[in-house]
Amino acid sequence: MTTIATPDLPALLRHHGLRCTPSRLSALKLLSVSGSHLSSAEVSAELKRLGLPIDQTTVYRTLETLTETGLAHAIHGPGPKRYGVSSEPHHHTVCETCGQVGELPVEQLREAVARIAELAGLHADASASLLIYGRCTRCST
CATH class of the missing domain: 3.30.1490.190 (Ferric-uptake regulator, C-terminal dimerisarion domain)
Structure with a gap:
């Protein structure tokens, strides 16, 4: 998977009209460096593993917001919806x-x-x- 560069994610969030909250910043950074498409449960589990215990509902809403603004994309398949980011079509x-x-x-x-x-x-x-x-x-x- 092609990942996006992560040097100024706060500016990227603001550029898309979003406040730079800890959940948005953490989820976007995780997706951009993960190298794969992750479900909201996988994002939540990884953030908890990293010491960022963000509520599962907040993670889901954050991922949906990132998708709505075009910072992430969602893939529907069997099982849960998966989210990813990429700088390449x-x-x-x-x-x-x-x-x-x-x-x-x-x-x-x-x-x-x-x-x-x-x-x-x-x-x-x-x-x-x-x-x-x-x-x-x-x-x-």
């Missing part, structure tokens, strides 16, 4: 068995997305995203 794969989320760089699927948009009669812009469900290598054996 990408598509996602989701394992239907374990819920693992992977990323596919946009440039590798540019022609496929254009063809899908054409077949579907969509006018897809640069932010068009594919969500591909299947079984990961670990679950397909």
Whole structure:
């Protein structure tokens, strides 16, 4: 997963019209350095492990706020919704068995997305995203 640079997350939050609260700052930093898509429960558990016991409901609301403002994105799959951040446009794969989320760089699927948009009669812009469900290598054996 491509992560965002983390040098000035408070300024990034303010730039998106958000107050820089401890829960927002901690969740955004965790997502930006995690290298994976995490559920709200996983974010909450990791923050507690790091000594930042933020209530599970606050973590969920924080992740939803980060998603609404475009600082994070959410992936629906089997199991809980997973959240991630990235500075690079990408598509996602989701394992239907374990819920693992992977990323596919946009440039590798540019022609496929254009063809899908054409077949579907969509006018897809640069932010068009594919969500591909299947079984990961670990679950397909």
